[in-house]
Amino acid sequence: MEIEFLHGPNLIQILLLVFFKFFILLIESYLNLNNGKKKSFNIYYKLIFNIINYLILSILKIQEYIKQNELKLYKSDFTVNSMEIKIALIGYGNVGASLLKILKEKRQLLKNNFNMNYKVIAIFEYDGALIKKDGIDIDSLLKKGDNYRELPFWKDGITFTNELISTIGINLCIEATPTNPDTGEPALSHIKIALNNGIDVVASNKGPFYLEYDKIKKLAKENNSYVNYEATVASCVPILSLKNNLIGNTITQIKAILNGTCNYILSRMTAEGIPFDIALKEAQELGFAEANPSLDIDGWDAAGKLVILANELLGWSKSIKDVDVRGISGITPQAIELAKSDGYVIKHLAIAENDKLLVEPRLLERNSPLNISGTLNVIELLTDYAGPIVLMGRGAGGFEAASAILNGLIDIAKKRGYAK
Amino acid sequence: MIFLECLIPDHPGSLIELIKPISNNHGNIYGILHFHDRKKENMIPVSVNFEIPEELIEASLERLKKELTEKNIHIEKLTMGDKTRQDLIVILTGHVFDTDIVDTIKRLAAKNIKVPELQAKFTEISEISNVKLKLVYPESMTEHDLIQEISSICKEKNLFLIRT
Ligand SMILES: NC(=O)c1ccc[n+]([C@@H]2O[C@H](COP(=O)([O-])OP(=O)(O)OC[C@H]3O[C@@H](n4cnc5c(N)ncnc54)[C@H](OP(=O)(O)O)[C@@H]3O)[C@@H](O)[C@H]2O)c1
Numbered sequence: 001m002e003i004e005f006l007h008g009p010n011l012i013q014i015l016l017l018v019f020f021k022f023f024i025l026l027i028e029s030y031l032n033l034n035n036g037k038k039k040s041f042n043i044y045y046k047l048i049f050n051i052i053n054y055l056i057l058s059i060l061k062i063q064e065y066i067k068q069n070e071l072k073l074y075k076s077d078f079t080v081n082s083m084e085i086k087i088a089l090i091g092y093g094n095v096g097a098s099l100l101k102i103l104k105e106k107r108q109l110l111k112n113n114f115n116m117n118y119k120v121i122a123i124f125e126y127d128g129a130l131i132k133k134d135g136i137d138i139d140s141l142l143k144k145g146d147n148y149r150e151l152p153f154w155k156d157g158i159t160f161t162n163e164l165i166s167t168i169g170i171n172l173c174i175e176a177t178p179t180n181p182d183t184g185e186p187a188l189s190h191i192k193i194a195l196n197n198g199i200d201v202v203a204s205n206k207g208p209f210y211l212e213y214d215k216i217k218k219l220a221k222e223n224n225s226y227v228n229y230e231a232t233v234a235s236c237v238p239i240l241s242l243k244n245n246l247i248g249n250t251i252t253q254i255k256a257i258l259n260g261t262c263n264y265i266l267s268r269m270t271a272e273g274i275p276f277d278i279a280l281k282e283a284q285e286l287g288f289a290e291a292n293p294s295l296d297i298d299g300w301d302a303a304g305k306l307v308i309l310a311n312e313l314l315g316w317s318k319s320i321k322d323v324d325v326r327g328i329s330g331i332t333p334q335a336i337e338l339a340k341s342d343g344y345v346i347k348h349l350a351i352a353e354n355d356k357l358l359v360e361p362r363l364l365e366r367n368s369p370l371n372i373s374g375t376l377n378v379i380e381l382l383t384d385y386a387g388p389i390v391l392m393g394r395g396a397g398g399f400e401a402a403s404a405i406l407n408g409l410i411d412i413a414k415k416r417g418y419a420k
Numbered sequence: 421m422i423f424l425e426c427l428i429p430d431h432p433g434s435l436i437e438l439i440k441p442i443s444n445n446h447g448n449i450y451g452i453l454h455f456h457d458r459k460k461e462n463m464i465p466v467s468v469n470f471e472i473p474e475e476l477i478e479a480s481l482e483r484l485k486k487e488l489t490e491k492n493i494h495i496e497k498l499t500m501g502d503k504t505r506q507d508l509i510v511i512l513t514g515h516v517f518d519t520d521i522v523d524t525i526k527r528l529a530a531k532n533i534k535v536p537e538l539q540a541k542f543t544e545i546s547e548i549s550n551v552k553l554k555l556v557y558p559e560s561m562t563e564h565d566l567i568q569e570i571s572s573i574c575k576e577k578n579l580f581l582i583r584t
Contacts, residue, residue: 330580334541334550335511339582341539342509342552346582363509363584 021054085409085418086169088122088199090160090190091176092148095204095231096123098398099174099405104138106406114410116419121170123148126177129158131168160190165197172200172412174405179207181300181320188212195219195227200416202408204401206232210304210320213311226415228408233305234258234377236400237393238407240312246383251313253382254352258305260375260396261289261296262328262348266336266361267373270345273333288375298327299348299359306350306357313381318357326360339363345371421450422470422481425497426488427463438466441487445480446472450556451534465496469558507556508563510570514579516540516551524573525553531569533557 089096103110103118110116119135130136132153141148148154158164160173173194175187184207191208194201196219203209208216209229220227230240234256243251257263261283268279280297283289295301303323310316328348339346344363347370351358364371369390372378377395382388394400413419424442428434435452442449447470455465472480481498488495516524517540525535534556542549557566567583574581 330513331582332513332548332550335513335582338511338539338541338550338552344509344584346511361582363511363582 021050085116085118085413086171087118087120087174087409088124088160088165088168088170088172089120089174089176090124090187091178091205092123092125093176093178094398095176095401095405096174097142098402099176100138100142102399102402102406104142110410110419114413114419116410116413118409121168124158124160128154128156129160130154131158133168160193162193162197165193165199170199171416172202172409174409175201175203175205175208176401176405177205179205179304181207181295181304184208184211191216191227192219195223195225198223198225200226200228200412202228202231202405202412204229204231204235204405206304206308209311210307213308213319214317226412228412229308230408231401231404233308234379234391234393234395235397236404237377237379237391237395238404239309239379239391241407241411242381242389242391243313246381246386246389249383249386251381251383252353254306254309254313254350254379255370255382256302256306256309256350256377256379257347257370257372258302258309258350258377258379258395259296259299259348260377260394261293262299262302263372263377264288264375265297266328266331266346266348269331269333270336270340271373273337275333276329276331297329299325302348302350303357303359306352306359309350309379310352310357314352316352316355323357323359325358328361331361340366343367347371421500422447422472422477423497423499424468424470424495426466426468427460427494427496428466430459430462430464435466437491438468438488438493441484441491442468442470445484445487446476447480447484448472451532451558453532463494506559506563507554508566509552509554509584511550511552511582512574512579513550513582514548514574514577516549516577516579517542517545519577519579521551524577527573528555528569532561533566533569 089099100120103120107118110118120138121131121133121135123130123136123141128149130141130148130151130153136153141151144151173190175190175194177187177190179187187203187205188208188211191201191203195216201220206229209232216227219225230238233239264283265276265279268274268282269276272279280289280293284291284293289296300320303325304320306323307318307320310318331346336346343366345366346361347364349358349360349362349364349370351362369388369392370378370380372392375394375396376392378390378392380388380390410419426438428438439449439452449468449470451469453467455467458465477500485495485498512524525538528535535553536556537552537554539552540549555566555570570583571581573579
């Protein structure tokens with residue numbers, strides 16, 4: 001009864017009630033006084049008891065009122081300070097620099113739309129780091145171009161270690177170093193260090209995730225940290241987060257084109273009838289293929305991405321060792337011609353079905369939604385109720401990957417209450 | 421697809437007696453299997469898979485049953501399925517001819533995988549060639565089994581396989 005009361009009327013109502021009750025009791029006792037001495041003793045006792053009772057209630061209510069207002073004050077104070085995301089960027093290359101440009105361009109938008117403030121506290125390169133506790137001015141950094149090591153807060157030989165990060169006060173780490181396909185390093189260690197220290201991670205580096213997906217997820221959970229790796233698969237195409245919008249469906253199969261280099265080469269061979277070697281050379285000249293293209297053309301890049309897709313969307317626990325991989329270098333223009341004569345094209349598909357992961361050239365019907373040209377990526381998910389769902393987009397490029405990182409960053413900021 | 425199982429006498433010409441009425445009644449035959457191991461009293465079980473155009477099925481089957489009975493061919497079973505044989509297209513690249521394409525087709529046929537269509541592209545017979553095969557396989561066989569078969573031949577003959 002009292003508890004209900006406590007949560008019911010406000011402070012003024014309680015005080016009014018106390019005085020009203022007091023007034024009634026006074027009248028009651030006055031009337032009773034005239035009716036005999038014995039009764040009046042009980043009435044006085046009752047009166048005192050009630051006054052004490054209501055006084056206690058009033059004090060409790062006042063305390064609660066003060067407490068609530070204190071909390072509000074504290075909260076607003078906390079909000080002002082803690083809304084700031086303090087970022088460490090590891091890897092200031094194509095993706096890293098693109099991200100800083102987007103962050104700079106969107107600073108006002110992030111503030112207006114999400115009430116989100118950020119500071120880039122540290123930028124790590126392979127040979128040292130830029131560290132500024134009150135935030136690096138992105139504008140002047142970008143103006144420095146490749147000469148950023150001349151900035152006064154550049155520190156030679158500094159790396160992303162446990163000891164260091166506890167002193168620089170960051171709460172989010174962006175991992176954008178190159179992938180070592182066999183070890184996942186240095187990214188794997190960076191991610192583990194961040195998570196172990198309760199720091200959230202947004203990564204574009206797929207190596208750690210196709211090698212140690214389960215371990216990373218577990219570590220994040222143990223440390224109450226968030227880890228976002230949307231940029232690792234098909235760059236800006238939001239395929240991993242699509243899962244949240246398909247929770248009523250079961251995804252049963254994935255078919256995808258996940259490597260822009262292979263798709264470019266095959267598109268050129270199909271359109272021009274040129275041999276593989278010439279198409280590869282052309283891709284290299286245009287910057288679509290690496291000087292050493294083996295990871296792409298042998299299918300390992302797509303295999304890594306397929307592992308992440310299958311683990312995330314199908315709930316599997318695979319690693320890159322579980323993928324059957326065949327590349328595209330054995331495809332001839334004549335084979336492409338033969339395929340064409342039956343209404344097919346040859347595409348390098350990444351497939352997850354029946355507990356199996358495959359990356360291999362396949363004959364695809366010309367009118368299939370997966371038949372895309374150039375460096376694009378496409379993913380088709382087969383679901384039990386919604387049927388096939390296809391997402392297509394640019395699977396590479398600094399800004400594309402950076403935009404996916406920014407999405408991840410905003411998502412984590414929202415979960416943490418740093419953004420609205 | 422229509423499955424016909426019947427018993428025919430084990431003497432020359434009796435298979436023709438079975439096939440003729442099928443083709444006369446618009447049947448397009450996909451496969452014939454003789455079960456010599458199940459021969460009984462000089463009668464051999466034979467199974468024929470064929471297709472008849474949708475609009476002609478009813479009348480054609482009636483006529484077929486009548487004609488076979490007249491020829492004293494005993495029908496054991498006559499059933500219809502939507503897809504008794506499925507097909508898959510593959511392209512083989514490598515020394516497909518040098519590694520004996522006839523042997524490849526025979527080995528597939530031994531597993532009841534038919535090759536009704538074949539198309540090739542090559543510059544010289546000794547050079548790398550590209551051969552497209554249409555593979556038709558029975559319903560009893562899974563696509564996975566079919567791929568296993570053709571993959572193992574390709575592995576052995578060092579041929580690059582691309583499939584639908
Ligand atoms: N570019 C894309 O389109 C794209 C799309 C999606 C995902 N990704 C992934 O994102 C990551 C970054 O890609 P990117 O294109 O930005 O590569 P990048 O241009 O090569 O940049 C990587 C940067 O990391 C630096 N770095 C190397 N080792 C380091 C270390 N131990 N500590 C700190 N920094 C180190 C590199 O320095 P040096 O160059 O001086 O060695 C370089 O500045 C890769 O894992 C890539 O697979 C890229």
